[in-house]
Amino acid sequence: MPLIDKQVEPFNPKKHKPKDIGLGGPSTEYLITVDDPDGGVMVIPRIWWDSKGEPSLVKQKEAIKQAKKYEESSGKKFPRFAPKAYEEADEFARSRSDGGGAMQGELASKPSKSLLQ
Numbered sequence: 001m002p003l004i005d006k007q008v009e010p011f012n013p014k015k016h017k018p019k020d021i022g023l024g025g026p027s028t029e030y031l032i033t034v035d036d037p038d039g040g041v042m043v044i045p046r047i048w049w050d051s052k053g054e055p056s057l058v059k060q061k062e063a064i065k066q067a068k069k070y071e072e073s074s075g076k077k078f079p080r081f082a083p084k085a086y087e088e089a090d091e092f093a094r095s096r097s098d099g100g101g102a103m104q105g106e107l108a109s110k111p112s113k114s115l116l117q
Contacts, residue, residue: 008048008056009070011102016049018103021057028102030057031093033086034064041081041089042067045107076108 011028018026029045036042044067047055058066071077081089096104 006050008050008066009074010045010107011047011049011055012106013103016053016055019055021047021055023057027055029107031096031107032060032063033089033093034060036080037064037068040083041085043079043081043089043093043107070108074108075110076106077111078108 013028016028018028021027023030027047030047031043032046033041033043044063046060046063047057048063048066049055067078079089079092081092096107
């Protein structure tokens with residue numbers, strides 16, 4: 001069954017344990033910077049975890065599909081940046097990795113509500 005047909009999610013430190021998926025040691029997430037289909041740039045994972053806690057490393061195109069599907073079903077959003085802000089997004093991903101990666105918390109979060117909206 002293709003991954004897109006399964007219920008998957010990004011690494012959640014409350015549910016998942018790092019696993020070796022062939023990238024040189026235990027992994028939690030592998031982040032990529034992509035164009036957001038709605039405009040701008042976003043940082044999304046290429047590793048997706050199934051309900052049994054098993055990870056799958058997917059190609060960029062599938063990662064984008066999974067990210068949109070996950071956002072729609074969860075109401076959470078992956079980090080977004082301005083159009084063409086690739087360097088800023090890449091720096092965010094590097095900084096997250098240097099700070100402990102996904103072990104510090106989930107990548108996607110519920111959008112904050114502002115009183116000024």
